[in-house]
Amino acid sequence: MSYLTQPTASHFVNGAYVEDTNGTPIDVIYPATGAVIATVHAATPEVVEQAIVSARVAQGAWAALPGTERGRILGRAADMMRERNHDLSVLETCDTGKPYQETSVADATSGADALEYFGGLAATLTGEHIQLGTDWAYTRREALGLCVGIGAWNYPTQIACWKGAPALACGNAMIFKPSETTPLCALKVAEILHEAGLPAGLYNVIQGMGEVGGALVGDPRVDKVSLTGSVPTGRKVYAAAAAGIKHVTMELGGKSPLLIFDDADLENAVSGAILGNFYSSGQVCSNGTRVFVQKGIKEAFLARLTERLKGAVIGDPLDPATSFGPLVSQRQLEIVRSYIAKGIEEGARLVTGGARVERDGFFLQPTVFADVSDDMTIAREEIFGPVMAVLDFDTEEEALARANASEFGLSAGVFTRDLVRAHRVVAGFEAGTCFINSYNDAPVEMPFGGSKLSGVGRENAKAAIEHYSQLKSVYVRMGDMEAPF
């Protein structure tokens, strides 16, 4: 496998692969076997400096290009990503352990969507004209300058594109630091962007742990930071960015509610709960991990869910028949197992799963707890693994209040055939991204992001433009200037 996974070098800076073996080695482990499949090195201060300088040098000319020219390059990169989808999906599977069945439809493809969408939008970015009597004003929509992207490990290709595409469309340069757990995919994004014609220096990828991320966030030459990660990291990065009054986007964790009413289509509701808990082995920030089921449908829901989970094909993630893969790392496996132990200890009823799968790698069975109460640890904390907590409820009012009683506010969903109720419930949700009779859709045309501790700012859609550009206002006087003395 190594010929596929070992990158040419650890970093991609100023349009080329760059190595500096003085950096701390970072082993890349294939989660399905535990084998080391590549080794990269954390960026040294010299590599960080090279990335910052090359980005700053390249950014001005890039911002000065007409939007159509910037957009054309992003569009070409999108096409190339789609042409190479198979290889990119295999790499994503090796990096993360997610089944090829998922990666072939959800990762490079979603990255390509972002490149295509923001490539198209680049030519439409304008300011406005404001008539003020005979005087007038206008606004210019300008780039921020140098944006830093810092990624989590669950969607390394998608995150690299969701941050890079709007940043580049708006005329910025980007330095992207992938998660140290999944360092491989973003290098391919950089390679493709440059093959598509992106001038050197505009999209740099450098490796490293939090320390390298911290060096970027703290550098006064960086104008914006977009982080996808956990709330504790978000707090640190937000605070460090605040010291320099930098722009931020924070895509953080969640413990999202999914409300299933008695009148819901049972099969669809079960599908929503499965997708919203077990896709990517549960390592999705927006997952609906608190499943509130109305009492009248609860037993039928649990019975059908248990039945459907028997259909999960657990195995080699590179086999296209596999639908459920391992967790990303030994560490994540241990974290999730400790939550399962807590669930049992605190009195939740284990309906199915709960144990490791007898094979190499970091596999854990899809796990469902019922009779979960709001105060249990598994109902309050983000687990980031394949663990569903089922809670029951009587009334809409009660369910909504309990759904909102969380410090997180990333996503929320509702299954009901009563559409008036569906819209009423969604209006009451304290969450950034909501779903009616569906779960976890993330088309690039729709803004994505969280409220409360789950984050600030929005990715995707036209909303992302606001977070990668700034307005300059220009007042134009047409007559004489007056002054009091």
Ligand code: NAD
């Ligand atoms: P993490 O917070 O441990 O790390 C995220 C990134 O931040 C990594 O690249 C890490 O190296 C970097 N980092 C750590 N400390 C830093 C510091 N002091 N300064 C700068 N960078 C630093 O998160 P993770 O374990 O990689 O990912 C899982 C978390 O990400 C979960 O909480 C999940 O909900 C969240 N997530 C959110 C979204 C979203 O869009 N809202 C998407 C995916 C994942």
